[in-house]
Amino acid sequence: MAEADGYDQDMLNSKEKTKVMEKVRIHEKDTGSAEAQVALFSEEIIRLTKHLKKHQKDNSSRLGLLKMVAKRKRLLDYLKREAPKRHASLVKKLDL
Template structure:
């Protein structure tokens, strides 16, 4: 299993304020980014897995909308998460 509960807690501790704050935008963006990278690697070897491709496109859209929300609310937090996760843009 690629995403264990311990790994999730690690993301929430690092990017959220605490391990129990699972709803912070930064933590959600970091979690989506991890899942996107995993699905991208999977699709490199399994090119015809179209259900995974659809899930990847959905995750990218969710991450984009969270990034847009964060950019509108607090530009400094947006720039910090972009720099920390090495996202383009």
């Protein structure tokens, strides 16, 4: 049923994840740095927001979106505290 309403298309596949992380990764195989995680969360947030505009009553997705936004905020706060230059660079690259 998820495929019928297009939700599976809203989720990132591995090729899309790689493409999103290319802009911010520290080295070629970087997938776990704070920058890479923030980039992925940002893309997922954009996609989930579009989904919720179409499906306003999808409260479980809304809760997931709120959790994702909170995680991204914590990671950005961490980066700002530990590496202000990397934080500024990331915010500029992702237009946050």
